[in-house]
Amino acid sequence: MFNGFSHSVKGASHEKTGLVCQDSSAYKVTDNYAVAVVADGHGSKKHFRSNMGSKFAVEATIEAIDTFFGDYDQFVSNFPKNHRMIIRNIQKQAIYNWNLKVNAHVEANPVTEEEKSKFTEEEFADIPQASYYGTTLIAGVAANDFTFGLQIGDGTLVALFDDGEAVMPMEYNEAAPANVTASMCNSNAASMFSGFYVENKKLIAMYASTDGLYTSFGSENDFLDYHTIITSQLSNLENFKAVIINNLTKRSHYGTEDDISLSCVYDTDMIADNMDLILSKVEENKKRAAERKAALLTKKIDNFE
């Protein structure tokens, strides 16, 4: 049985400047699959509706995944054979859904004079409508026999499979050109997605987060260890919710001051069956972190005097 949670906190820098939270997060759990999704609206001047853009992105993605899982038996029989193509089609469907939502929103809420006032006429004319809503998107999908994910722009997916190791599974990247911010609003968004597919490992838990979480850590190891610790607490999610919300708030406030979103889906049976393994990984990680710190502080040059 799947379960999940999701949460977004507004960054301290956005508190200071009076900006709204540009992140959105969501999860969906069914008998057959579970989806964790987050999106980070770009927030800069020309993306002046990116808070709505990120909300539309998480909705559009869940709807796209629902559509593909609609005929469940057919989907799960085709998917392992054609996962690359099908993931690409899910990405295209998510982009299509997102654009529909953006168009409908603009139609119902035309750009105001106040929104326009920050640009010259020529500047405003140069901004494509979809750019008002520019956002990233990261989604992880857990099904009974396979796990997959899709991503455009910054953010991270972390998965713990049955070996108890926290890993970043995103592997194939169609074409993310350097120095270009990949976004749902790009006209060639479909070609900028990354994805992954795993079928030979049982998933314990999977997490999607916006880059505000990643950048609140001093090292990638700490970031991964954090997810192992969260996984060790999922057997009592109700008690843990307050802790995770406060921790995300603390990270947003004392870290890089960015918005933070975290969305998680997990298999409750796998959590119960593997709790000893997960707890042993937490202890192992603590030991390794101490060893890394000691190695770090060893000078390569000795005092000469």
Next chain:
Amino acid sequence: MSNENMTEPVVNENTSGLDDFEPAAAENTAPAAASALDFDDDPLSATGVSRKSLVIFFLIDTSGSMKGKKMGELNTVMEELIPEIRRVGEADTEVKVAVLTFSTEVRWMYSTPIAIEDFEWARLRASGVTSMGAAFKELSLRMSRNSYLNSPSLSFAPVIFLMTDGYPSDDYREGLKELQSNSWYKFGLKAALGIGDEANDDVLAEFTGSKDTVVHAYSGTQLAQMIKIIAVTSAQIGSKSMTLSDDSGHELGEEDVFSAKQKLLGQQIQELVSNKVEDNDVPFDTGW
């Protein structure tokens, strides 16, 4: 079973209401005090929160000509400097330090940039020739997301501070060419200090990209002053979050922010150098 939750902080929309996350929590993100957020039994506290971080690279000439008063003074100043840089980072930036020494060989003091709180200076010894080009190549190799700049919390372009007392003994231009193709170098804040009469300010200006960010020290007192001025000023400017807009409110890009910072560094260094105290100390090169 279907359990769907959409967390959308702006409108507090919960599309199903089946999950009992309190939507208000998404908006309640400004803690009154740190203690309000700390749970005694918070298992997540095992992985600390990292502040925005900045790396300062010191490139230090340890060739034979630095032997004696120059090296002795430099060691003393660097030991004193650490607490001063620590204070720069106290506000909201974690400052990390990496020291690359170059003489006949190039060597790092630590195998990775070290948080200023944990940094201890290793007193350096001078000998050999001035392989500045090799140092530039080594710096370029390490200034990468896959190497010394791999911390997730890294938020600012690095500060790169070169100190030397002589003319490079290798092909420094070849090394500099390699370094100049590194984006971290391009966007980093660069400053250089020439020590004594032999240091060539033109070479140093080639490294920093401008004469404003090159200063010269001719005595121990000046050396101490200049190192502190450059290191502290560049750490302060380097860790400043700058969002620039021109008169019409247009947003400026990363390159504009970088040039504004580099320009500000040049202005402040020149201002501080011209205001420095009288120096009656004996010049390094007297009697050498």
